[in-house]
Amino acid sequence: MILYHNPHCSKSRQALALLQERNIDVAIKLYLKDGIDADEVVALSKALGMHPSEFVRKGEAEYKNLGTDEFSIEEWSDIIEKAPILLERPILLNGDQAVIGRPPENILNLIH
Numbered sequence: 339m340i341l342y343h344n345p346h347c348s349k350s351r352q353a354l355a356l357l358q359e360r361n362i363d364v365a366i367k368l369y370l371k372d373g374i375d376a377d378e379v380v381a382l383s384k385a386l387g388m389h390p391s392e393f394v395r396k397g398e399a400e401y402k403n404l405g406t407d408e409f410s411i412e413e414w415s416d417i418i419e420k421a422p423i424l425l426e427r428p429i430l431l432n433g434d435q436a437v438i439g440r441p442p443e444n445i446l447n448l449i450h
Contacts, residue, residue, distance in 0.1 A: 341429070394414070395416065398423055
């Protein structure tokens with residue numbers, strides 16, 4: 339399992355705490371520090387069953403500067419790769435399934 343994590347985000351910290359309380363072994367992906375590539379965004383799109391426009395942070399200046407959200411999956415993947423702040427967080431990826439941890443308890447749906 340991989341948790342796309344932003345330690346400055348309270349929801350992301352809460353999701354990580356839920357995993358740790360249950361002794362769930364999870365890899366932490368600090369996507370703001372380490373980056374996220376376009377292929378990962380495409381994989382997240384498939385795992386979430388969502389178009390990338392559905393899991394971006396619309397309140398961010400980078401989003402508002404786009405002027406539209408009418409982009410293909412590939413275009414969104416490139417946009418998020420260049421501006422990872424746009425990625426909603428936290429996201430827990432477990433195999434070929436993923437869930438957005440908003441609220442943080444949503445991540446428990448992927449833990450079997």
